[in-house]
Amino acid sequence: MSTGWPSFRAIQAAAAGWGVVPKDPQLAWLFGGVLGVLILASVIGTVLKRTAGSDAARETIENLDARTRAWWKMCAIFALTLLIGRIGSLILFALMSLLALREYITLMPTRPADHRTLVWSFFFITPLQYYLIGIRWYGFFSIMIPAFAFLFIPTRIAMTGDTRHFLERAAKIQFGIMICLYCLSYAPALLMLTIPGFEGRDARLLFYLVLVAQMSDVLKYVWGKLLGRHKIVPQVSPNKTWEGFLGGVLTATALGAALWWVTPFTPLAAAGMAFVIALLGAAGGLVMSAIKRDAEVKDFGAMIEGHGGILDRIDSLCFAAPIFFHLVRYFFVP
Amino acid sequence: MSARIHPLASLIAAAARGISGVQVRWAGCRPENRQRIYFANHTSHLDFVVLWSALPAQVRAQTRPVAAKDYWEKGVKAYLAQRVFRAVLIRRGGTMREGGAEEALAQARAVIDQLADALGETSSLIFFPEGTRGAGEEIAPFRSGLYYLAKRRPEVELVPACLENLYRILPKGEFLPVPLSSMLTFGAPMRIGETEPKDLFLERARAAVRALRRKGQS
Numbered sequence: 285m286s287t288g289w290p291s292f293r294a295i296q297a298a299a300a301g302w303g304v305v306p307k308d309p310q311l312a313w314l315f316g317g318v319l320g321v322l323i324l325a326s327v328i329g330t331v332l333k334r335t336a337g338s339d340a341a342r343e344t345i346e347n348l349d350a351r352t353r354a355w356w357k358m359c360a361i362f363a364l365t366l367l368i369g370r371i372g373s374l375i376l377f378a379l380m381s382l383l384a385l386r387e388y389i390t391l392m393p394t395r396p397a398d399h400r401t402l403v404w405s406f407f408f409i410t411p412l413q414y415y416l417i418g419i420r421w422y423g424f425f426s427i428m429i430p431a432f433a434f435l436f437i438p439t440r441i442a443m444t445g446d447t448r449h450f451l452e453r454a455a456k457i458q459f460g461i462m463i464c465l466y467c468l469s470y471a472p473a474l475l476m477l478t479i480p481g482f483e484g485r486d487a488r489l490l491f492y493l494v495l496v497a498q499m500s501d502v503l504k505y506v507w508g509k510l511l512g513r514h515k516i517v518p519q520v521s522p523n524k525t526w527e528g529f530l531g532g533v534l535t536a537t538a539l540g541a542a543l544w545w546v547t548p549f550t551p552l553a554a555a556g557m558a559f560v561i562a563l564l565g566a567a568g569g570l571v572m573s574a575i576k577r578d579a580e581v582k583d584f585g586a587m588i589e590g591h592g593g594i595l596d597r598i599d600s601l602c603f604a605a606p607i608f609f610h611l612v613r614y615f616f617v618p
Numbered sequence: 619m620s621a622r623i624h625p626l627a628s629l630i631a632a633a634a635r636g637i638s639g640v641q642v643r644w645a646g647c648r649p650e651n652r653q654r655i656y657f658a659n660h661t662s663h664l665d666f667v668v669l670w671s672a673l674p675a676q677v678r679a680q681t682r683p684v685a686a687k688d689y690w691e692k693g694v695k696a697y698l699a700q701r702v703f704r705a706v707l708i709r710r711g712g713t714m715r716e717g718g719a720e721e722a723l724a725q726a727r728a729v730i731d732q733l734a735d736a737l738g739e740t741s742s743l744i745f746f747p748e749g750t751r752g753a754g755e756e757i758a759p760f761r762s763g764l765y766y767l768a769k770r771r772p773e774v775e776l777v778p779a780c781l782e783n784l785y786r787i788l789p790k791g792e793f794l795p796v797p798l799s800s801m802l803t804f805g806a807p808m809r810i811g812e813t814e815p816k817d818l819f820l821e822r823a824r825a826a827v828r829a830l831r832r833k834g835q836s
Contacts, residue, residue, distance in 0.1 A: 382797065386639060390799040396753065396789050402796040585799065586641065 350590030378414040384464035387584040397446035429466040470605035500536035500562035507531025521573040536562035565600030572599035631671035639799040646806025660746035661785035768810040775807035780830035803830040
């Protein structure tokens with residue numbers, strides 16, 4: 285019987301061809317775990333709201349609640365794209381790059397002469413970078429921005445003849461592309477690694493990176509709220525404390541080690557990887573805070589309720605992704 | 619009478635909202651369905667569409683932009699202006715070029731007649747009193763059209779609106795936009811004083827737009 289619609293089998297076959305992740309029970313366990321944590325956070329939030337005494341406490345809990353609601357949405361989107369597979373993740377991260385770049389460039393005082401350069405950055409360099417990951421061209425993906433785009437941007441600006449603050453403008457655009465596009469694109473690039481004995485399960489590595497990076501942010505926040513006394517660099521961010529940093533990095537390392545079974549790593553290697561991710565996450569948070577402080581804003585945007593902009597949420601990921609990728613590639617890809 | 623919105627208009631408005639990532643704030647009034655003249659600073663072709671898209675659907679159906687006839691009367695532009703957005707096309711400042719003061723006065727009067735007609739009983743207008751697109755944050759002195767229109771229809775609310783960052787998204791003379799974020803703030807409605815002199819009123823209106831700027835305030 286022909287209904288004019290492709291059969292389920294045909295869709296499945298096409299999906300496999302497009303790089304859709306095969307059924308993976310362990311990934312399902314991970315999803316289940318995250319779901320459990322989200323439900324727990326929502327329940328705790330509801331209970332705390334009932335018992336909040338002071339106005340200050342209520343405000344903190346209101347913010348916590350907003351963050352939890354946003355987490356539900358972010359996890360849902362991430363899970364969905366991960367299930368769609370490689371294409372889904374690439375589109376998701378490409379969109380995140382564009383939105384992050386939007387928030388970043390909006391804060392930078394570019395000049396009218398930079399317009400065309402920015403058009404190139406948004407509509408050519410960004411899609412190209414993710415396309416290169418899509419076709420698994422590692423050699424070009426890893427140098428397209430540091431070599432080609434790096435030289436293209438000042439050239440294109442120089443061609444306009446506007447030399448005012450020339451180096452500053454070029455450098456600001458280059459930095460934005462490096463962070464929002466190049467560094468972030470290393471996260472979905474994990475899907476192009478071929479690790480012996482781990483074929484078809486690359487999605488877990490991406491999940492692992494995102495989970496550890498984001499959880500290290502949450503844990504730093506929680507430890508900071510609970511014990512935070514000694515500020516790390518008060519001129520940059522009054523909310524970052526040594527207690528939050530140490531507690532966050534250690535618990536995130538423990539979490540990463542406990543999740544060794546979803547990775548191709550031994551428990552010890554998993555702990556090391558998680559430690560590096562958490563450490564770089566802190567570095568990302570610090571650097572992006574310094575940029576915000578300099579631009580005299582609190583957040584990069586207002587897209588995500590309770591969190592600020594998208595760049596506020598992924599700063600840790602941007603820093604952790606490239607190093608994590610290269611560690612995995614160096615040690616686990618022959 | 620409720621006008622139908624052209625499907626292409628809704629499509630363009632949705633695209634403009636996406637590209638401009640606009641955060642809308644109603645600081646001085648509610649988005650009500652009443653007769654108003656929205657006036658704003660002008661730096662980009664996106665200005666009108668973004669402002670229009672920020673209005674609720676019923677209000678949108680009743681709100682028409684005012685645009686320069688010399689710029690919007692040919693080809694695709696004419697189709698967009700007249701059919702899609704039902705713009706009121708006016709002749710702008712011909713005083714320098716042709717005729718004496720008499721003729722200029724007659725022409726200005728004709729334009730005000732046309733705008734008052736377009737307002738009718740239920741319609742609202744979107745108006746850019748600078749008369750042309752500026753290059754940046756600076757707001758040029760307002761042309762006198764807003765004053766004469768306010769004089770003619772003093773019962774219509776004048777709502778100032780400030781558009782920020784759109785000149786970076788789609789500057790004058792560029793074809794492709796850069797999808798940065800922008801802000802739109804609506805201020806408190808103002809009315810013209812019965813004996814208010816022209817220059818004072820125009821300067822007050824301009825100051826009202828400038829006061830809505832959010833940049834550098836957060």
